[in-house]
Amino acid sequence: MLKSIMVFRGLTLVALMGVSAIAQAVVLRDDRQVEVTIAKPPQRIVSLLPSLTETVCALGQCQKLVGVDRYSNWPASIDKLPRMGGGLDPNIESVVAAKPDLVLMATSARGAERFAALGLTVLALEPRSHADVQRVMRIVAQALDVPWVESDRVWRHIDAAVNAAAQSIPAHAKGQRVYFEVSAVPYGASESSFIGETLQRLGARNILPASLGPFPKINPEWVVRAQPDLIMVGDSNVADMNTRPGWQNLQALRLKRVCVFKSAESDVLVRPGPRMAEAARLMAQCLTDMGVNKSRSQP
Template identity: 55%
Template sequence: MRWLTALLLALALQVHAVTVTDERGVSVTLAQPPQRIVTLMPALAEMVCELGACARLVGVDDYANWPEAVRRLPHVGGLEDARIEAIVALRPDVVLMPLSSRALARLDALGLKVVALEPTSMDDVRRVLLQIGEVLGLPPEVAQASWRRIDQGVEAAARSLPPALRGTRVYFEVSSGPYAASESSFLGQVLARVGAANVVPGALGPFPKLNPEFVVRADPDLIMLSDRNPQSLRQRPGWDRIRAVREQRICAFTPQQGDVLVRPGPRMAQGAQLMVQCLQGRLNGRAP
């Protein structure tokens, strides 16, 4: 009978085993859905919580701050400076992290289960949400329902924009450099969904570093800034010729609003609504 018990145990483990193929094309197999998860990207932590598994998080990156529960977790560094020893000490069953993280190869070499996930477009967000659902051992319907809620929220925000404002030409700066959100980024795709026109083409990559003169030539109708001082724009050579700068049609999002906007995950519908409010001139922080 011992052999039968061993067989039944092996079958049970197979039933509960989890396999997911990540951004590297690597198939990662877990003996069972993980109960101790570390994430190294804020959006990944938000997706885990969106799928009802916040309690399984034991560590997050330094910038993860939503939902409130993740603020109380150990923070273990960022893309460039992940603290390997701290991550190992948390004994994670799996580490969810972007492909661009410098820590990926090191954690892999140490024998930790690593799943590389990098959402940069709306399609990526849907795919990564479904992959995280697989990692968590959830039925596919759970992640699919979450994606429908996000997508429907973006669509609702789009419907709220008055037709007269559709086609407004927008420049969205995500950080100094300047680095912009192009048409191919998830931010650019959300902008397009709500009815705006992005002045930065997708051919430049999702978040290209631009020559400031490019923005002068593009002459956008409206500028969106993720946590920046709008008055500093006038100090950039030639930017006083940009229509949006002259007319002070600038939305300088607060740090909290910036977090909502630049994280490709469950709060994209809120980000879409912030964009609509900016286009309508109803956003606190927009220059008068």
């Protein structure tokens, strides 16, 4: 009888362990609208998008990264991690060799189907707005078995810091019309981009309407006709601005109402992720400085 009870208890324990193992599995819908099953909390993660790399680290899971894309450069603790290409040219062999139990990548990146065919679990996410950043943070937290309260805590910190940046801008610096250049050609950030959302929260007016799409390719003459009060641009793009058709007639250039961001600052500004609060502070400082400049340049 005793032996039968012990056998029963043993079988019950095994059954409970099985139920526990099953309960750990989580099914998530990624931005491809694909249902992805995470069988157990991943211990080896490859991230192929900088904003996702930063999200993993903001959630306190940086130590689980075993590889990142060539553009991921924050925080400093990831500096020595293997680089595995970029979104358009991921190094399939390097990713597979790292034996990840989760690959994070953008929906616009290449290789997702190939990774899946090779038996890797792929979660494709691409935040494009403030709401997306909060949503993606929650999904990544679920995938990594991080309590949702932690992802919400991180988001609340970001959101509160953006509000604080907005409150730091003096009234006379509000309402400035801004052209934000994302990259050469040129491409700009419109009202519908996450950058445009931040500018709006800071009380600025974007010369590029949402109807153009988040990051439209701009005809240089558009900017000339719009005559922005100030320009925000990375240091790699500013050199050729005066050579663009008609740009010698831009008052913002003539009055030096241009905020030029260093490379590291540009990285912060163009990534929809945990450092959006820092991006807001950079833009707020620009608006404040140029607001003073504008008031002094008026007759």
